[in-house]
Amino acid sequence: MHMRYLALAADYDGTLATEERLNTETMAALRRLRASGRRIILVTGRRLADINRVCPDCELFDFIVAENGALIYNPRSRQETLLAGPPPTVFIEHLEKSNIPFERGRIILETTLPFHTHILQAIQKLGLELLIIFNKGSVMVLPPGINKATGLDYALRELGLSFHEAVGIGDAENDHSFLERCECSAAVANAVPKLLEETDIVMRNEAGRGVVELIDELVDNDLSRVSINLEKHFIAVGQGDDGKNVTIPPYGINVLIAGPSASGKSTITSGIMERLMHQAYQICVVDPEGDYGMSSKNLITLGHQRHAVEVGEAMAILEDPKINLNVNLLGWPLSDRPAFFGEFFPGVRSLRTRAGRPHWIILDEAHHMLPKEWGHLQEALPWKLGETILVTVHPGQLPGGILSLMDIVIAVGPQPEKTLGEFSSATGLVFNSISCPAHRKGYAVVWFPRRKEPPVSVRIIPASGEHLRHRRKYAEGDMRHSSFYFRGPNGRHNLKTQNLVIFSVIAQGIDEETWLYHLYQGDYTRWFRESIKDPYLADQTERIQQRKGLKPEETRKLILNLIEARYTLPE
Numbered sequence: 001m002h003m004r005y006l007a008l009a010a011d012y013d014g015t016l017a018t019e020e021r022l023n024t025e026t027m028a029a030l031r032r033l034r035a036s037g038r039r040i041i042l043v044t045g046r047r048l049a050d051i052n053r054v055c056p057d058c059e060l061f062d063f064i065v066a067e068n069g070a071l072i073y074n075p076r077s078r079q080e081t082l083l084a085g086p087p088p089t090v091f092i093e094h095l096e097k098s099n100i101p102f103e104r105g106r107i108i109l110e111t112t113l114p115f116h117t118h119i120l121q122a123i124q125k126l127g128l129e130l131l132i133i134f135n136k137g138s139v140m141v142l143p144p145g146i147n148k149a150t151g152l153d154y155a156l157r158e159l160g161l162s163f164h165e166a167v168g169i170g171d172a173e174n175d176h177s178f179l180e181r182c183e184c185s186a187a188v189a190n191a192v193p194k195l196l197e198e199t200d201i202v203m204r205n206e207a208g209r210g211v212v213e214l215i216d217e218l219v220d221n222d223l224s225r226v227s228i229n230l231e232k233h234f235i236a237v238g239q240g241d242d243g244k245n246v247t248i249p250p251y252g253i254n255v256l257i258a259g260p261s262a263s264g265k266s267t268i269t270s271g272i273m274e275r276l277m278h279q280a281y282q283i284c285v286v287d288p289e290g291d292y293g294m295s296s297k298n299l300i301t302l303g304h305q306r307h308a309v310e311v312g313e314a315m316a317i318l319e320d321p322k323i324n325l326n327v328n329l330l331g332w333p334l335s336d337r338p339a340f341f342g343e344f345f346p347g348v349r350s351l352r353t354r355a356g357r358p359h360w361i362i363l364d365e366a367h368h369m370l371p372k373e374w375g376h377l378q379e380a381l382p383w384k385l386g387e388t389i390l391v392t393v394h395p396g397q398l399p400g401g402i403l404s405l406m407d408i409v410i411a412v413g414p415q416p417e418k419t420l421g422e423f424s425s426a427t428g429l430v431f432n433s434i435s436c437p438a439h440r441k442g443y444a445v446v447w448f449p450r451r452k453e454p455p456v457s458v459r460i461i462p463a464s465g466e467h468l469r470h471r472r473k474y475a476e477g478d479m480r481h482s483s484f485y486f487r488g489p490n491g492r493h494n495l496k497t498q499n500l501v502i503f504s505v506i507a508q509g510i511d512e513e514t515w516l517y518h519l520y521q522g523d524y525t526r527w528f529r530e531s532i533k534d535p536y537l538a539d540q541t542e543r544i545q546q547r548k549g550l551k552p553e554e555t556r557k558l559i560l561n562l563i564e565a566r567y568t569l570p571e
Contacts, residue, residue: 011170026208047105069151070107148178238458263413281359303328341369366390367397416445482531488514
């Protein structure tokens with residue numbers, strides 16, 4: 001499995017350094033960390049010239065975030081990037097006239113206590129928008145929106161990483177912003193009391209020795225002891241009867257969501273996806289039927305019925321840690337989808353090894369990509385998946401070797417015991433159907449098969465945009481067994497319409513007798529209500545059907561206009 005933590009972000013004074021200097025033990029530990037394949041980012045309030053003066057080897061760091069986040073420096077290319085402008089000239093002149101002692105960087109202005117009161121009075125008097133940050137005895141003045149977190153975010157993105165791949169360590173008040181954002185935060189033993197209270201780990205040692213302690217654990221075991229305790233990152237899969245969320249950790253877990261069609265698989269999957277994206281985990285959905293194209297404004301869809309997405313296209317988009325991708329496979333024939341996935345997944349695995357992303361992979365209708373009889377399974381997949389959600393109708397449609405990797409099984413639909421039993425039979429993991437909770441509408445059954453605990457019933461927490469989740473499927477997808485057939489009287493036609501686009505195209509050209517035959521039998525109303533699951537469209541169509549004074553062409557035009565207005569059909 002890939003490493004979880006790929007970068008260390010560390011403060012300088014009081015953290016890496018004591019009395020301005022790095023000792024040889026700390027420098028050796030930093031080199032050891034780099035040799036493990038991880039990156040190091042120095043995050044300091046100091047000016048760049050100061051760091052170059054006191055640090056014996058700045059090339060230990062991939063980036064230096066200086067001036068409390070305002071200046072980014074690449075020690076190898078020697079390129080500087082400023083994230084803001086300098087303080088206003090009128091402010092500088094006012095401080096000089098008032099004899100306030102201060103030092104300037106490219107952007108930062110720094111003084112000491114107790115001159116912060118004079119600084120605040122000057123900002124108020126001049127009507128400026130500036131930020132005051134305290135760092136033990138120092139007082140820093142910066143433009144609004146600039147802190148160590150913004151600088152670290154820029155450096156990580158330059159490295160193709162996100163905060164979720166970072167461990168941060170610091171000691172002072174101005175370290176709060178970047179430590180709060182890191183997936184795991186640490187404080188050296190000499191840190192200010194508030195930091196000691198709020199970080200995930202407190203080291204036993206002070207300053208550089210504390211950093212060495214952290215690096216040793218990172219290299220040895222990727223901070224495995226900490227991962228299970230980082231509940232602030234856990235993702236809710238449902239809500240128990242006690243009102244508490246049933247959660248899963250965001251790393252090292254595989255999830256199976258299974259149950260019959262229209263039973264709630266997409267609802268629970270969309271909810272989990274939304275909560276992952278809310279916490280800025282990058283997700284990649286492989287979507288064979290076009291179900292998720294409209295499920296979230298934060299999800300970019302690549303591919304459609306007329307464009308078979310290429311592996312290279314998808315991988316290029318995933319390079320940006322802030323983009324969540326939906327890979328729509330409607331352009332790929334069913335028989336070619338396993339081969340596509342066989343090429344796509346190794347690319348994803350390589351990106352995960354290098355950058356830790358995408359954090360989660362969701363395979364909807366997973367049996368399309370991983371059919372039970374597929375002969376290339378061992379070549380395409382590693383012995384562990386990690387952070388993967390498989391969605392399918394029947395667990396038995398997937399290879400047993402894949403099912404055996406699942407840590408959590410979520411059964412939806414009226415017969416959860418049947419779904420869990422099918423999973424149990426395929427994997428050999430013991431399941432007692434007597435312990436399975438009865439089905440309740442709006443609920444799912446969650447089972448952790450490796451725990452000695454019975455399955456539990458949870459209320460499904462839908463995504464906030466749940467009402468949109470199937471619109472693209474109904475408009476452009478392949479509804480297969482729920483298709484509408486224009487047959488006409490005596491069954492003289494057999495025209496299949498597997499979505500609303502095709503329905504509208506055929507409806508425009510079908511003969512008048514066939515159109516009216518289905519209209520007055522209520523076939524359109526029934527299909528819209530039961531298969532499209534759109535009661536409004538069904539009700540309006542029923543009203544049109546009952547208006548006997550309308551001409552045949554008028555009924556056709558009204559219904560097609562309704563469809564276009566609600567589903568914005570493509571041209």
